[in-house]
Amino acid sequence: MRGEFNYSANNLDLLLLNSPLKNYELFPKLNDFTLPTLGLGYIATCAEAHGFNVEVIDAEALGLGVSQLAEIVNKKSPRWVGLNLLAPTYQNSIEILRQLTPDIRIMLGGHQAKAMPTTILKERRIPRIDALVLGEAETRVPILLGDVESRQSLPQVFWREGDVAVMPKVTGYDPSLLAPDINTLPFVDRKHLQQDPYMDGLVRESAMVASRGCPFDCSFCGAAISANPDVTIRMRKPHNLIAEIVELRNVHHVERVRFVDDLFLANIKLIREILSAFVEEQIKIQWDATGRINVLANASDDIIDLMVLSGCREVALGIESGSDRLLSHIDKKISVRQILTAVERLCRAGVNVKGYFILGLPTETRQEQQQTVELIYRLQDLTSNLPGRFRCSAFEYRPYPGTPDWKRLVSAGYSEQEMMNYEPETLAELFQEKGLRDRDEFNFSTGIQFGEVPVSETRRTLAELMRRQKEL
Template sequence: MSRKVLLIYPKTGIDPPKPHAPLAFMDLADFLLKAGYEPVIVDQRIEKDWRKEVLKHLNDSLCACISCFTGYQIVNAMQTAEFIKKQNPQTMTILGGTHPTFFPEQTLAEQQVDCIILGEGEVVLPTVLQRIENQDTLDGIKGLGFKKNGQQILNKEFELVDLTESRTRWDLIDIEKYIRPSYGVDRTVIMVTSRGCPYRCGFCYNIMFNKKKWRTKKAEIILDEIETLYKEHNVQGVYFVEDFFFTDKRRVEAICNGLIERNIKIKWGSTQRADHMARADPAFLKLLKDSGCSYLTFGIESGSQRLLDLMHKDIQVQDAVVAAKKCKDYNITAMFTFMCGIPTETEQELRSTIELIDKMRDANPDAWISGIFQYMAYPGTPLYELAKEHGFKPPQTMEQWANYTYFQSSQNLPWITEDKQKYLKLLSYVTRFRFYNKETEKIADSLYRKVGLFVMRGISNVRWKLRYFGMPFELSLIDREYKKQSLAA
């Protein structure tokens, strides 16, 4: 009997020509291989005819596992499950990801879905596969939801996987299809070396999904993977997209020292917290720079201390300015992101965010302000409950959640009027055009876009200096361009 397992990553609706590697499936594959199974990854974002690729493996696969995140990926996940059921009704369809975890009943109610996995698949899936092979019942498996005699059976308690010895199986994908120019480097990939975060930001999924627990691979395994990518695939840059790379300072030091000792000359970056950067000592910052650290991303969110406390960010406003200055001192490119439209936010607090950005740019004129993004009430987060208290009406169906994207989310937020929505949307665009960096210029791949970028930056400079975000005449033009990119993706 074949021990093949299909792992299908659906399109998300905002996929660039070269997307990031499907790391979640590549990590899951390591556990499946160790258990004696044969994982096959089908990535719809790069497969021109993904249906043909699925059909090559469908009839001799134990099951088909489909990734499902809140947003437009839901549409493609449902269509994929429906396609599989039409081709082979006996194949078990299993959905995993954040949406099935946060909305298990809703997801399992879909006719084409046989099972859902809550939490991490590495813990649950090997047991499910063993039961399928033995034609045994699925009862009693933690973190699994399934249907039995027309009824939903949900075991909502799930366990977290031990990542200590785990590896990302780069050998199961065509790496060249995922190497892309990013962060000033032509050949960059993303990596995840740990999961979870010990902090408690109120807008983050981590509190529920990872239970505020941080887990990591061994530093030696991380270095082995980077060295292979560097020597065998000419990878020049790595960006760590995990929840919080800097959780354990000793681990970071071990990775940095390992990169230097192995003579791995890459540029690397990750997310960082402003308070960690503000406290960082010169020796640690020098080690980061010497090992190739060239890019750090900070989520500052607001210039209001009250809102930072409401969000449980556990940072001080001044930390943002100190972090910007330290990045300048050590020649590390810094990108900062912010939020607006948070429940209870006042006009003065929004102005405080704008004023903070100016202070940060004074401290570091090269700081990249990625944008002041409109808040999304995301399921499974503490602020989600606060949003509901202030009148937020969550989508009630999978179809409605599929349309819950950054551009439509404010329609469900009653404290944001239609005029305020346009105001906040324009503010977000103005911030991005006003403070874009050289990376943005590279994206302008045509004369039309280069001219558009030049014009929009000029308009945004004037708006920012005057603090005037009314009469948003440029919104329709920008929205049309973003829509074209989404349709192309």
Template sequence: MRTLFLQAPSFDGFDGGAGSRYQAKREIASFWYPTWLAQPAALVEGSKLIDAPPHKIGLDAVAKQARDYDLVVLHTSTPSFDSDVKTIEALKAANPGLKAGLIGAKVAVQADESLKASPLIDFVARNEFDFTIKDVADDRDFAAIKGLSWRNGSGQIVHNDERPVVHDMDQLPFVTPVYQRDLKIENYFIGYLKHPYISFYTGRGCKSRCTFCLWPQTVGGHRYRTRSVGHVIDEIRWAKAAFPQVKEFFFDDDTFTDDAPRAEAIARELGKLGVTWSCNAKANVPRDTLKVMRDNGLRLLLVGYESGNQQILHNIKKGMLVDVAKRFTKDCHELGIVIHGTFILGLPGETTETIRETIDFAKEINPHTIQVSLAAPYPGTFLYKQAIENGWLDDANAELVNADGVQIAPLHYPHLSHSEIFHSVEDFYRSFYFRAPKIASIVGEMVRSPEMMKRRLREGVEFWRFLRSRADVAA
């Protein structure tokens, strides 16, 4: 079938295809690559990928293009689901013969509920969906496709047997040729990465058991399944030639550094290619491994610290000691590795005191930049189960964002209200960034680089708009 892969228009500036933990409109305009869509698109010959939000493509334009296709596959999420269903309705109004299906963590764990949301949804693909979608695009009988939940001719919902996850990850083709064919890479921007950048996965799954983390609990699983070193390097080599303008490659694996010997092996090959690269990391990477990666082009690590309170880290099964995180961060500073640190407020056990403790922790370890998120109980996660069982999540907050796509504080506790958690994000940012040493660091960075001057000024304007939008939410 002629197949269209779609990240649909929704909230203005909404990063719905995010490979990162949460789908939301961010404090500074940011877009991750739609790798979850690009991977099955790479398997389906003659397909097309439209990533509407970063390319500012409206629904009318998408509907017009949908007339040329037999099948549309949308990536959806809890925040964007209602909007994505309306997109399917609009596309089918333009092309009544179009088959429409959904992929993503939301439908992986709520297949029945998702199909019941609209009779126009023909199918959803559960769990790891790449080859499930290929089978659909190859026009196989729906009844024979593992991993598929679908609506039969009489309107009855059918759930087929599970599809085993992919173990030989080298079976999956490169996603970067799909980027080249269908995306404008300059539209993808992350404040802490060099621009333009490219991101993709070298493996799936994460052995950690963090209760809030979306992908390992819904799609990827807890076994880190990896591509071979040669396969990864071949894609980097291809992308380096295809995108000479790219200044940085980012590996979006949940925790690229979980397999330290493999990370070192990839690093040594990247060093031979002379590329600048970054990756996700847990705050426990040995100094020797950090040095090997640094010596071979590593510039930045994205590190999920989450909290500075040890009990909260235990509560969320982070498997991390605060003292280990401090030592790791000190090693990075000494080796010249930049850190973008991420933190979450409102996790189980949070109090006004632990919020202050985390803010003080962030100031002490002093990553170069930070992102502060609100605890988001996505369906399929242990945190969601806890929130439902304990009455921490109200129905009114279940979509996790407001009408503009801005993240809300969905959880509340007997001793800590939605409002207190929500406002603590602004307090965190102000406390961290409005310090003389941090201001001096940012100004120095701007003075040394005209390009950085333009970026930081733009980001400053966007950040102030973000704070104003939060004030509107609170009002």
């Protein structure tokens, strides 16, 4: 069920926006669910804790078009509007900004802002930029709301004066301005999330973040450590996680939580510490998380047992490819052998596995794409009679600014502008498959061929994989 939102005007200090993937005034919205915008929720919650009036509009969740969203913002007339800039929504974000009344201050952040700050500051289509906030913003946004001139002393906050980009180098600042203590941040106020808690089938579920940062450097990933040198890698304490889980269970009647960050199952010592606390405190709730294949393939049996005992229902694994050569090229630090071991161990223990795959990676040969398809089929067959269920989500490759891949592709002659030009149609629309229209895999694409296999052929393979998955 799509979320609802109160569009009535009120006195707002900050209105945070998650731009739509497509302009839903022109294209139909086919997917009724998107993961909640926890980052914006944290910023809103922290700003409210400092006494400011804040709202969040998730236009993707609500299916709002560009002009619809701009009209709502102008009607509400906040002092500030804030947008998280992402590659797939960048063009829509610019068009929204162009339609805002000139008395609204503009605050920008997100992955795109961090990856291309100078380019964004020089972007003439953006009418004004009063604050470009790079990185984690929970502690800096309230300061900016209190006094716009504070930007001169805040680290990693830039702006534009007329046609001039202002990018001061601030030193001697409090480290918490860039790396807040995640064990003292308030829990996200779920009123700021249009689709959380949400129903996954018959189960009421909420998303959580247990960590910040990632120590790995997968070449295609926006969370790669080389793309985020400003991020301090850290994990929330068990008591802090348990307190939020208990609040979600008792206040919001949540039956399952999904840890959406990269690190929850990436370190054996932390896995043991956190899951032992879950068991000891008897949280009585199921949980899903993302895991690292090399960690889970080599973990001792008691770690897998502890996962089951503490309530683990499903683990999402970034498998990406069935080619050892390509896995090395994208710096996954895993092998096909480890993939088979990790998936079989989890499913044999009764834990479901969702495997993520990417077709069309740079340098991928036709044979390597076929190896990926064959690995998916092999994993489905391998686990067909085990207690845990394996399912796949296969994506068409898309490059993101700031990643190791992006730098390699630009050096190889690919156009930055073309790589950010996402096509408005989805694969589900191209294939007219009603059964595929709720798949998040088909939201957007650059349409550029980066490997040996043509894009049209890759898309046909994706559609066939998803058809087969749906039939299982």
